[in-house]
Amino acid sequence: EATENAIYKAAETIRGIVGADVIGQNVVVEDGDITEYRVNVKVAFVVGGGVDED
Numbered sequence: 001e002a003t004e005n006a007i008y009k010a011a012e013t014i015r016g017i018v019g020a021d022v023i024g025q026n027v028v029v030e031d032g033d034i035t036e037y038r039v040n041v042k043v044a045f046v047v048g049g050g051v052d053e054d
Helices: 001-010
Strands: 016-029 033-045
Touching: 001 016, 001 033
Parallel strands: none
Antiparallel strands: 016 033
């Protein structure tokens, strides 16, 4: 789910996303419970798709 969320967030400003590599993942633990999942993702996109200028 964290990876999916990262792609959706990136897609808000980057057009032409064609793939992604998960570089790393970790969790935040508080009082013995996992409270956050985190991922480090490299996003691949077609040059010319570019960044939205809105």
